[in-house]
Amino acid sequence: MTSIKLVEYLESYLTENRRTRFNKVLSQRTKHFTVATEDVYQLHNTSAVIRSCDVFGIQEVNIIEEQNTKRIDREIAMGAQKWVDLNRYHSVKDCIIDLKKEGYQIVATTPHTNDCELHDFDVTKKSCFFFGRETEGLSEEVLESADCFLKIPMFGFTESLNISVSAAIILQHVTTKLRQTNINWQLSETEIQEKKLDWIAKTIKSYDDIVKRFYK
Secondary structure: OOOHHHHHHHHOOOOHHHHHHHHHHHOOOEOOEEEEEEOOOOHHHHHHHHHHHHHOOEOEEEEEOOOOOOOOOHHHHOOHHHHOEEEEEOOHHHHHHHHHHOOOEEEEEOOOOOOEEHHHOOOOOOEEEEEOEOOOEOOHHHHHHOOEEEEOOOOOOOOOOOHHHHHHHHHHHHHHHHOOOOOOOEOOHHHHHHHHHHHHHOOOOOHHHHHHHHHO
């Protein structure tokens, strides 16, 4: 468990603006929703999804790389990977097992005969939104494991959107609706302290030396 006194001590090394910013952002963070990308080929797409997660307050992103293993594009993500937790998997199966253990329903973002349109989605359910490859879409393994199929209503000739655009539209909608509910969607106090410590460690120079001085 993170020491509150340690966090308070380290906060003294932050500017007032940075302390205020950390507290404000953490108060809006959630693990009620998370996102999983499955073997997304274009690097900038994964990076843009991570950026959208940060923008809309999603704390965790699950990246499945069975076929494509690439580093996150720092320029596209614009530092979002510093503030969002990335869980990397080499198999869809392992990712789904972990998500199910954490109580997430698997939401396949793809048109399906039994799909749910975005405006009808039940935001009270703890959910992981899966986004698939640019051309092939989600794998059969994800589709077979899905608890829900979600689609964005479209009215033009184009029948699909870029993965990063789809993620942004879905996350903006579900997080806005989530914040209008009475359910407990925010991080716990323990999670907030742990994440604040993590962010401070990524911000302060000579972090290890400062921590040593605290314990002396």
